[in-house]
Amino acid sequence: MMKSNRGDYKFPGGGVEAGESDKQALARELLEETGYTDFVIRELAGQAIQTHPDRIEKGAWYHLRSH
Incomplete structure (x- = not known):
């Protein structure tokens, strides 16, 4: 995992x-x-979902599903 510039880990x-x-x-x-x-890599554990307002396009949302 990596620490982002927002202080969270992803x-x-x-x-x-x-x-x-x-x-x-x-x-x-x-x-x-x-x-x-x-x-x-033995098996995939699941998925992570990130959703938050887009920092560039006002009114748009960023949604990412990672497996």
């Missing part, structure tokens, strides 16, 4: 690329965001 961002499984995307994101190469 998972690193990223997404699933075409042709990737969720586990493959997680492994790639872990490598890209942390540099770690020695880890084991």
Whole structure:
């Protein structure tokens, strides 16, 4: 997890690329965001949902679902 500039903690961002499984995307994101190469992904634990007002576009909301 990473500490954001807002003082909260969150998972690193990223997404699933075409042709990737969720586990493959997680492994790639872990490598890209942390540099770690020695880890084991046993099973996906669930999802995190973030919803808050958009900081740029007034009246818009930001909604992100991470698996």
